[in-house]
Amino acid sequence: MYTWTNDWATGNQTIDFQHKQLFQAINNLLEACQSGKGRTHIDSTMIFLVNYTAKHFGDEEKLQQQFGYPDYPNHRKLHDNFKATVNELAKQLREGGPSIAIVGKVNSSVGGWLVNHIQKEDKKVAAHIKSHTHS
Ligand SMILES: [Fe+2]
Numbered sequence: 001m002y003t004w005t006n007d008w009a010t011g012n013q014t015i016d017f018q019h020k021q022l023f024q025a026i027n028n029l030l031e032a033c034q035s036g037k038g039r040t041h042i043d044s045t046m047i048f049l050v051n052y053t054a055k056h057f058g059d060e061e062k063l064q065q066q067f068g069y070p071d072y073p074n075h076r077k078l079h080d081n082f083k084a085t086v087n088e089l090a091k092q093l094r095e096g097g098p099s100i101a102i103v104g105k106v107n108s109s110v111g112g113w114l115v116n117h118i119q120k121e122d123k124k125v126a127a128h129i130k131s132h133t134h135s
Contacts, residue, residue, distance in 0.1 A: 001027050002111050002135075010117050010126035014063070018056040019118060026111050027048040033106070035086050042098055046090050053086050064125060067132045075121055082117070083095035 002023040009016050029045040031037075057079040064072045089110065093102055 001030060002115075008115065010118065010122050010130055012063075012126035015060060015122060015126060018052075018059065019114070019122070022049075022052060022056060022114060023111070024112070025059055026053050026106065030103060030106055030111075033093075033103050039097065043094065050086055050090050053083060055101065057083065060122070060125070063129060065090065067129045069089055069128050071121075071124070078121065082113060085113070 004020055004023060008019065010019075024069070025045070025048055028044075029049055030037065032042045032045045061076055062073070064068075064075060089102065089105055092105075096102070
């Protein structure tokens with residue numbers, strides 16, 4: 001389970017709000033896989049995660065374009081790779097059902113990836129947006 005820490009805050013309210021929702025979605029999926037919930041419930045938490053990931057990346061990419069973020073093409077590629085990872089996991093879960101291996105992958109390839117991505121990449125994005133916002 002992931003518990004939000006201020007270490008993960010980028011300082012951009014929209015991005016931080018959506019990251020919190022993403023961790024919540026990851027926790028819901030982990031819980032569903034671990035607690036012997038029915039397949040319907042597990043599948044719906046996975047579908048939510050797939051859809052929310054796409055929505056969040058779409059919004060974040062729009063912000064990057066809007067503020068002329070110089071590293072956008074690279075950041076976009078990282079997002080695309082992650083979406084492929086999540087889609088692949090969804091396929092494995094659909095076909096094989098929950099397992100310790102799946103839970104491990106959700107933890108490392110999804111949750112762990114996101115923590116790392118926020119620290120390394122999204123904080124740079126938020127700093128760029130902040131420095132280009134006139135108030
Ligand atoms: Fe990102």
